[in-house]
Amino acid sequence: MKWTDIIGHKDQVTMLRHMESSRRMPHAVLFAGPKGIGKNLVANVVAAALLCSDQEERPCGRCHSCRQISYGSHPDFLHIAPDGTNIKIEQIRMLQQELSMASFSGQRRVCIIDGAELMTTQAANSLLKVLEDPPGEIVFLLLAANKQMLLTTIISRCMVIAFQPLADELLAQDLMAKGYLPETSEVAARLSGGRMGIALALLEPEGLALRNQALEMIQKLMDSKLEAVWHSAGVLEKMERNDILEFIKYVTYILRDILLLVTGQGKRLLFNIDVAEELCEVADMWSERRLVTAIRAVETARRALLANANTRLTSEALLIRIYDLAREV
Template identity: 50%
Template sequence: MNWDELIGHKDVVKILQAMLASGKVPHALLFIGAAGIGKSLVARLLAAGLLCGNSSAKPCGHCQACLMYSHGAHPDFTLVCPDGASIKIDQIRALKQFAALAPSVSSGRVCIIEDAEFMTVQAANSLLKLLEEPPPGFVFILVAGTAQPLLPTILSRCRKIQFQPLPPTILAEALVSKGYAAESAVVAAKLSGGRMGKALGLLAPDGLAARDMAAGMIEGLSGQDTVNIWNMASQLDGLETKEILTVLGFLLYLFRDMVLLAGKHNEQLLYNIDLAPKLVAHTAKWPEGQSLAALGAVKDTIRAISGNANSRLALEALLIHLKDLAGKGD
């Protein structure tokens, strides 16, 4: 495990490597960024560097500490993840017991807390006491999608490091270097929002199933059979809320691309380049005005369902509206 494994985030890596080289690492760091952006990998690399026994390049990957860490057997490292939907106070109590022990292999100890924003209030208050009086040589690395749910007192005791999405071109190049086809890599890079983890998920078998379902919806709405509306609403309503929102998110991207195509704007900005010919054909029924209106309607439905609206009614209303817009385009 070394820093060369990481794609992008050069500014963050530079800061962390400088901390390691100087030996001046804050006792608590908070990594913030979207899921799949790479912050967990950076946290693991930093933990390996903190535990590494080499005097220069950290982590070196071949000292006793690095080998133990890479095999998940380093006694001076612990990982805290949500137990179910949240991180509970019993997990922080166990962390306190771990923190009270002296290092046995490395010069210090490290704890990574994944999805830290999902700590219960009791767990967060218990962790705060640890952060206020950290054990000597102990480093906490909190990893979170957003800082908003965390206690202000916890935030004030952490050095915050923000992770930004990777530029699509850099991400696509990295995916091609991993053996993926160029067109597929570009599509995944754009649809992932610059997140390596998300892009790899999209490139997995059936990774684009939700996108293809959204594309099928546009195909069905462009036809004459109104029964499709009820069939599509029923199919979508059978999904979990998170899955419904994922499909609608892809529908948003598709209508965005149709706006670009119908208005003859810069096609270099397309996300779904692999579906471009089909989307061009749909613009006969979905010219620029209708595609823009559809874009707004999908956004409104995403907000409604995210706000706990009745998903079946919201989906039916959306599909009826989209069908009406398609008819106007024709």
């Protein structure tokens, strides 16, 4: 695990490397950015650098400390992640107990708190006390996909480093370097929103299953009778809410791609370039006005689901709206 393993995020890496090499790493750093963007990898490399025993190249990837971190067995490297949906007070209390004892190496320790915004109020307040008076030499690396959910008092005690999505071209190139085919790499890069973790998940055998379901649903609504609405609504009703939201995201992407084709933008800017031919066939049945209306309807449904609206009723209303729009003259 070395600095060269990190793709992109050059400014952030430069800053972190300088702070580590000059021994000026703050005792608490908050990595803020969307899920899957690479915060965890960067945090692990920083931890390896801080605990590496090499005097010239840190992390070296060769010393006993670096090997322990790669195996997840370094006694001075602590990691906290949500237990279920939250980080609980018991986890922070166990951390406090651990930190009350001397480090195994007699030097610094590093603690990564992944999903820091998911701490319960009690857990966050307990961590705040540790940040205000850290025991011994320790560096906390907090990772948060939604910084706004954290206590402002915790944010104020951290150095905040923001992480932005990678450029599609950079992400696709790295995926190809990992051995993935050019077309699938480009599709994953575009659909991931510049997030390496999401792109790799999309390249799994069933990674595009929800996208494919979304395309199939739109095709059926275009070609079938009203029964397709009830069938599709029944399928959506059986999904977990997070999967439905992901499904709806792909519906938006597909409609957006069809809109590009309808307005004469061609295939160059499509997200779903691997199914461009299927999208071209569907595009002949749409107009720009109806597509814009359909995309707005999808966004309305997404917001309703986020507000905990009834899944079946919301899905049916959206599907009927798309079905009707597809048939307007």
